Amino acid sequence: MKTTFQNNRCLVAGIGSPHGDDQAGWLVLDRLSQNENFHFDVRKLSAPIELLDIIEGRECLVCLDAIEGSEPPGTIKRYLWPFEATWMKCNRSTHGMDLVSVLKIAESVGLLPEKVILWTINGIDWTPGAKVNSSVKNNLHQLEDHVTQELSDMPASQTRK
Amino acid sequence: MTESRSIKVKALTRVEGEGALHIRLAGDVIEAVELNIYEPPRYFEAFLRGRSVEEVPDITARICGICPVAYQMSSIHAIENALKIQCSSETRLLRRLLYCGEWIESHVLHTHLLHAPDFLGCASGLEMGQSYPDELKRGLRLKKHGNQLLDVLGGRSVHPINSTVGGFYRAPSRQRLQKLIPDFEWGLQAAIEATRWVAGFDFPDFQHDYEMISLSHPDEYPMNEGEIVSNKRPAISVDRFEQEFQEYQVPHSTALQANRVEENSSYLVGPLARINLNRDRLSAKAKRLADELHFETPCTNIFRSIIARGLEVVHVYEEALDILRQAPALSPAKISYEYQAGEGCAATEAPRGLLYHRYVVDETGLVKQAQIIPPTSQNQLQIEKDLRRFLPGVLCDDDQQTARDCEWLIRSYDPCISCATHFLKLDIERLKS
Numbered sequence: 337m338k339t340t341f342q343n344n345r346c347l348v349a350g351i352g353s354p355h356g357d358d359q360a361g362w363l364v365l366d367r368l369s370q371n372e373n374f375h376f377d378v379r380k381l382s383a384p385i386e387l388l389d390i391i392e393g394r395e396c397l398v399c400l401d402a403i404e405g406s407e408p409p410g411t412i413k414r415y416l417w418p419f420e421a422t423w424m425k426c427n428r429s430t431h432g433m434d435l436v437s438v439l440k441i442a443e444s445v446g447l448l449p450e451k452v453i454l455w456t457i458n459g460i461d462w463t464p465g466a467k468v469n470s471s472v473k474n475n476l477h478q479l480e481d482h483v484t485q486e487l488s489d490m491p492a493s494q495t496r497k
Numbered sequence: 498m499t500e501s502r503s504i505k506v507k508a509l510t511r512v513e514g515e516g517a518l519h520i521r522l523a524g525d526v527i528e529a530v531e532l533n534i535y536e537p538p539r540y541f542e543a544f545l546r547g548r549s550v551e552e553v554p555d556i557t558a559r560i561c562g563i564c565p566v567a568y569q570m571s572s573i574h575a576i577e578n579a580l581k582i583q584c585s586s587e588t589r590l591l592r593r594l595l596y597c598g599e600w601i602e603s604h605v606l607h608t609h610l611l612h613a614p615d616f617l618g619c620a621s622g623l624e625m626g627q628s629y630p631d632e633l634k635r636g637l638r639l640k641k642h643g644n645q646l647l648d649v650l651g652g653r654s655v656h657p658i659n660s661t662v663g664g665f666y667r668a669p670s671r672q673r674l675q676k677l678i679p680d681f682e683w684g685l686q687a688a689i690e691a692t693r694w695v696a697g698f699d700f701p702d703f704q705h706d707y708e709m710i711s712l713s714h715p716d717e718y719p720m721n722e723g724e725i726v727s728n729k730r731p732a733i734s735v736d737r738f739e740q741e742f743q744e745y746q747v748p749h750s751t752a753l754q755a756n757r758v759e760e761n762s763s764y765l766v767g768p769l770a771r772i773n774l775n776r777d778r779l780s781a782k783a784k785r786l787a788d789e790l791h792f793e794t795p796c797t798n799i800f801r802s803i804i805a806r807g808l809e810v811v812h813v814y815e816e817a818l819d820i821l822r823q824a825p826a827l828s829p830a831k832i833s834y835e836y837q838a839g840e841g842c843a844a845t846e847a848p849r850g851l852l853y854h855r856y857v858v859d860e861t862g863l864v865k866q867a868q869i870i871p872p873t874s875q876n877q878l879q880i881e882k883d884l885r886r887f888l889p890g891v892l893c894d895d896d897q898q899t900a901r902d903c904e905w906l907i908r909s910y911d912p913c914i915s916c917a918t919h920f921l922k923l924d925i926e927r928l929k930s
Contacts, residue, residue: 382655383562385606389641389654433610437623441610444626445634 346396346490347449348378348483349387351435356466357409357459360476361400363468367480376487384435388442394449396490398483401435402459402472409460410475412482417452453486455479518903519749520888530884531749532877532907545867550576550662550836550858557854557869558656561913563606566599566647567847569660570721571854571869576662579841579858582834587825588664589721591650594674594820595660596720596845597813598646601639601684602654603848604768604806607911608695609636612803615905616698632694635687639810642677642684646817649673664831671824678821685814689786692807696790703887703906704797707879708762709770712846718778718812719771719846726774727764728795735844738853744870755875763878766850767910768805769796780815783808799883799909806848806911836862847872849911873912880910 348368350361365378379390391397405411420436433441435454442448457479461469468476521529541560545553557572558565570592577584609632610622619625626633644654650669651657659666713732714723725741726732733741742764744753756763772779772787773795779787787794787808796805842855850872857866884903891902 386644386655388637389644433622437621440623441626441633441637444623445630445637447634447637 343375343490344377345394346376346398346487347391347394348376348398348487349381349390349400350378351381351384351399351401353382356461356463357402357457357469357472358462359468360402360457360459360472360479363473363476364400364479364483367476368483371480371484374484374487376490384438385433387435387438388447391442391449392447396451396487397449397453398486399435399452399454400479400483401454401456403456404462405458407458409458409469409471411458412475412479413456414482415454415456417448417454419454455482455486518884518900518907520884520899520903522892525889525892527885527888530881530888531747532881532884533749542867542869545856545864548864550580550856550862550864553856553864553867554660554662555658558658560869560871562655563603563913564599564847564849564852565656566595566651566660567845567852568854568869569657570596570845571843571847571852572856573660573662574721574843574845575841575854575856576858577841578843579839579856580662580834580837581839582663582832584664584832585827587827588832590820590823590825591665591669591827592660593717593720594646594817595650595657597817597820598643598650600643600720600813600848601810601817602643602647603911604810605636605640605643605691607848607908608691608803608806608810609633609640612908612911613695613698615901615908616695616700616803632691635691639684639687639691642680642814645677645680649677661831663834664829665827666830668827668830671826674821674824678818681814681818681821685782685811685818688807688810688814689782692786692804692811693790695803695807696792698803700798700800701887701890702798703800703883703890705799705883705886707770707797707799708757708764709773709795710764710766710875711771711774711851712844713775714778716778718780718809718816719775721845722843725844725851728774735853736842738842738844738870739855739868742853742870742875744874750877752877753874754877755870756878763882764875765799765879766872766875767802768809768848768850769799769802770850771846772796772805772808779808780812782815783812786811799906802909802911836860842868847913849873849913850875871913873910876910876912880907880912 350365352358352361362380365380368374368378459472517533519531519533553572553576554569557568560568614622614625617625647657648654652659708727708729710727712719712723713726724732724734741758742755743758744755747754776794792804838860840857844851844853852872853870855868856864859865883906887906892899
């Protein structure tokens with residue numbers, strides 16, 4: 337019987353919702369979870385503030401988030417912490433802080449993992465209940481490949497899956 | 498000539514949802530104070546019509562990301578009343594435990610990241626964290642405990658999905674519940690320390706003889722059930738809520754306001770009202786702490802709500818520990834029931850105050866009518882009245898400073914604007930052909 341292990345030192349977090357292009361990060365997590373060679377902890381989050389509960393003790397955090405911006409839909413970018421996110425869409429709820437504020441708070445209290453990477457993908461349609469836009473959907477596999485590559489040098493050696 | 502000026506806080510920060518404040522002055526005379534909630538109306542009551550009763554808790558949970566359990570609990574109790582369902586005592590206990598989780602995560606978030614910065618002269622929780630990292634870290638750990646309870650009982654920590662009419666979809670794991678006990682033992686002591694910390698803040702001298710409203714239960718601190726009590730009037734049963742209180746629209750806000758039907762008067766719901774009306778039902782440690790901190794009741798200073806929240810967090814930690822140690826077994830997870838036409842209402846205590854739901858259901862289990870009255874709608878008129886009284890003491894030439902002081906007062910209510918924007922009056926003009 338094949339034994340697989342899950343690496344909890346690194347967390348891959350998709351931030352979004354089931355609506356329109358906002359679900360891009362979640363869809364990439366679905367793909368990663370189905371990949372039997374991918375052994376990292378993945379979490380779907382509705383709001384960045386949820387990170388504060390799950391990052392303690394991690395060495396690496398990879399966030400996936402769909403963003404609004406001037407780039408064409410489907411554009412993928414990588415940011416290494418520390419970064420400022422002036423391009424992030426306006427936060428609609430101040431009980432739920434934006435990602436940069438959450439990461440800064442985590443940093444100020446010593447919770448932030450040593451390595452934090454943000455992968456963004458530009459979206460265009462945020463309509464409740466809408467499917468993901470085709471331009472975004474077509475690039476999800478690229479984002480999946482980037483994340484897989486990003487974590488390829490992390491050893492899989494922690495918790496039995 | 499009297500100079501006119503307007504102070505506009507275009508976007509209230511560190512509250513849930515999108516709102517603004519408009520103050521109009523003629524010289525020193527306050528002409529208007531309007532809490533303008535401009536978040537779009539959300540039509541949840543209309544969404545619910547035609548849905549099956551089983552869908553209601555999960556739809557209403559989406560009204561708010563901070564207090565989804567409150568919406569689930571009020572809707573479930575109201576529907577169970579309509580269908581005449583009586584749940585087991587174990588279900589009742591586990592629902593209280595779930596509510597404990599929500600009170601912890603909501604109160605702790607508000608205290609540490611939203612309201613404490615006002616008292617400490619910090620612009621944000623982030624800025625506060627630089628000067629008070631240990632306090633913030635303690636707060637984040639406490640908040641995590643609340644989310645853990647939601648995860649174990651509710652299936653996930655945000656918008657939990659395990660509560661349903663008749664019980665739970667899946668019986669919560671007793672083993673997972675009991676594993677939380679050491680964390681909650683630490684949390685109880687940390688919550689006491691956090692409450693001592695906030696009780697040491699400097700509070701504005703701002704008293705008002707509020708009418709305070711909350712649920713009250715003879716045997717327990719109010720959460721899931723009880724009658725509606727007031728410090729000014731006789732208690733009423735929850736099914737009289739709509740005869741005694743009413744919602745109405747104001748031109749400057751997409752959220753409805755509420756007042757007393759009889760006198761069109763404002764009233765206060767939330768932790769300060771709850772604790773004033775139910776202090777003797779606080780847990781032993783919370784009561785002792787209130788005495789130690791000389792938290793006199795009735796407390797009529799809305800800024801001291803932050804202490805009331807702290808005492809309630811201590812209470813729910815102690816109650817949660819009691820229930821976790823019992824780890825009630827739930828079998829079956831959910832009782833069976835028959836559909837029948839009927840009407841039911843219920844009120845529960847959301848972290849920020851009394852939350853009322855009423856549903857009319859038909860014989861096939863579909864919702865025909867829904868009514869939801871959230872705590873922020875109920876507090877909105879009182880917030881505006883408080884601002885009118887507070888402003889003369891803080892008005893200065895620096896409009897930004899005046900605005901900050903007003904936001905401080907508004908945040909004392911922990912308003913949840915997302916919850917409040919649930920209806921907009923629709924006028925249809927029909928032209929004759």
